Amino acid sequence: MKIAILSDIHEGLNRKRSGSDVFGLLQEWLDQHEPDVFIISGDMASGPEKSLGLLNRLQSGFPKTQVLYVHGNHDVYHEDAVDAYHKLLQFGGNLGNGPVDLNEEWVVIGDGGWYDYTLGMEEFTDEQFSAGQFNDFTWPDKIHVHWPENDRAITGKYLEKLENWLMANQEKNIILVNHFVPFAHFLQVKNDPAWDFFNAMMGSKGVGQLAEKYGVQKMIFGHIHTRYHEEYKGIDCICNPLGYFPHEWVHDTAHEEIGSTIKVIEI
Ligand SMILES: [Fe+2]
Ligand SMILES: [Fe+2]
Known part of the structure; x- marks a missing residue:
């Protein structure tokens, strides 16, 4: 079985x-x-309407390919993130609807997730991370994403949901999908607080802990626009973003960049 993987397509922007x-x-x-x-691990476009439209077009255009998806932070840019989350569940392949069996051995479990500052620097407080401002820069989610609870509480709900699904699927080989970073290992630390401060908004250690605890085979994520494919803690970890044109792209043209970036794995 061939599984294609890509995240952070940022369709409109790119x-x-x-x-x-x-x-x-x-x-x-x-x-x-x-x-x-085809697993798309978040940041399809900006806002739920656009992302949902693209996902539906993709699935109806390619009925032989099963399109699976988790939302990213950009997909829930909306005045009400809970509404956005539910809107995106209208896409049948959204893993937030529940685990998807690929065959008798393999299951895909996932949801967009969020960040809870557990990957953040210890020098800063929750209040500072919650404000999301360093020097003159405000983390865009603070402006464009509106959850009814704080980041930690939102992340906690995702972790609980994922754990229940992981527990219920222990007899299978698991591919866990989340938009955000599961292990600090995959963060870029530049020893510049203007950059490192925002690592708090990159993900949650909780997802990595669940991946380890429930022995998942593969962990797929996105959000950081850096490509990784390596075994870490015995887990095949794949972060395969398209990222932003031009500075995060290797090639000059979208044709070359997309063609060379999409990763295909076999199970
Ligand atoms: Fe992104
Ligand atoms: Fe993201």
Whole structure:
């Protein structure tokens, strides 16, 4: 079974910046490669309406490929993040709807998740992280995402949900999918507080702890626009973002970048 993996497509932003039909190129790639499963680990576009529309187009255009998805922070840019979350559940392949069996051995479990500052520097307080401001920069989620509870409480709910699903699927090989970073190992620490402060908003150690506790085979995430594929703590960890044009891209054209970035694994 061939599983294609990509995150952080940021469709509108990359289309505008690169002047390329990013979504059309993605469709072209799927048409040529026909993976059995396509896992998109968040940040499809900005706001739930756009992301939902693109996901539906993708799934209806490629019925032979099972499109699975978790939301990212950009997908829930909306005046009410809970509404956005539920809107995105309308996409059948949203893992927030529940685990998806790929076959008798493998199951995919996931949800978008959030961050709870457990990957943040100890020098700062929860209040500082919660305000999300360092020098003149405000973390954009603080402006564009509106949850009814604080970041820690929101993350806690995701962790609880994921743990219940993991517990119920212990007899299977598990692929765990989350938008945010599960292990501090994958963070960039620059020893510059103007950068490192925002590592608090990169993810939650809790997801990594669940991955270890329940012995998942593969952990797929995104959010940090740095590509990783390595075994860590016995888990096959894959972070495979498209990221922002141009500075995070390796190639000059969207065609080359998309074609060379999408990762295909076999199970
Ligand atoms: Fe992103
Ligand atoms: Fe993100």
